[in-house]
Amino acid sequence: MAEPWPDGLCPQQMSWGCVYNSRAFTSTLSNAQQIVSYPGAYWTCSMSFSALTRTQERLLTSLIGRLQGMAGTIQVPATTRQRADNIGAPVLAAAASTNAYSLSVSGLTANGIVFRAGDYITLEGVMFEVVADATAMGGAAVVTVNKRVRAGIPAGTAIEYQVPWCEMRLTGDVFSVDLQPLTCSATIELREAF
Known part of the structure; x- marks a missing residue:
């Protein structure tokens, strides 16, 4: 079961994209190209959190802890398309x-x-x-x-x-938070889980 996105945790910047599963074949004789598209396209998302309060930092790190790296999944909302x-x-x-x-x-x-x-x-x-x-x-x-x-x-x-959302997982198992005296920042990278 995918984790719900925590209330009160808002990234300052998000990058959404879709990776399509196409292959190009180029003729060695004429340089003509043929493109073949296969199923298996997936969403990617990068989130940057800056100036997190200590409460927000706890929300983020505990979320990552529940996900256990790439093993768990989360419901990532597409906030700009609600x-x-x-x-x-x-x-x-x-x-x-x-x-x-x-x-x-x-x-x-x-x-x-x-x-x-x-x-x-x-x-x-x-x-x-x-x-x-x-x-x-x-x-x-x-x-x-x-x-x-x-x-x-x-x-x-x-x-x-x-409120559309995508079930995603982290792209890697390594996570860290940059700590300053009053705030902290972090970036997470996700891809659609299937």
């Missing part, structure tokens, strides 16, 4: 098959554009970015996402759209 509106209780209308780029969604109470390009959504701990506006009609919509579904997701799975 939403306050209510479009219903979206769920997968049909199972999302492995390698799918689009999701069939039902349970929407709003009509019109319900997901905008750039929205983040979470299904079973996996975070996706919506890459094209999705319009709902009759409570349903088709949502196109940025990366392939790694493993099938069953129909009826709830979609978190208001």
Whole structure:
């Protein structure tokens, strides 16, 4: 079970990114290239904490202690992509098959554009970015996402759209905090866990 993100612990800087699983093949005769994309894309995140109070330092170090390096996982919120509106209780209308780029969604109470390009959504701990506006009609919509579904997701799975998060793990086992007389700072590097 992934650790929830602790209340009161806010990084001063975050870097989000997605690592795609593509390979390039270059012809030795013509230098023409072919690109092949495989499933297995994953999110990365770097968080910098500066000017932490002693209470915040304790929150961070105890969190790292519970994670035990790369062994544990945590729910990292995508704070810049949170939403306050209510479009219903979206769920997968049909199972999302492995390698799918689009999701069939039902349970929407709003009509019109319900997901905008750039929205983040979470299904079973996996975070996706919506890459094209999705319009709902009759409570349903088709949502196109940025990366392939790694493993099938069953129909009826709830979609978190208001407070999206990604299940992540630390990229290494070494952690340290820079201590000053009144404050401290630290940086952690994470990658999506699967």
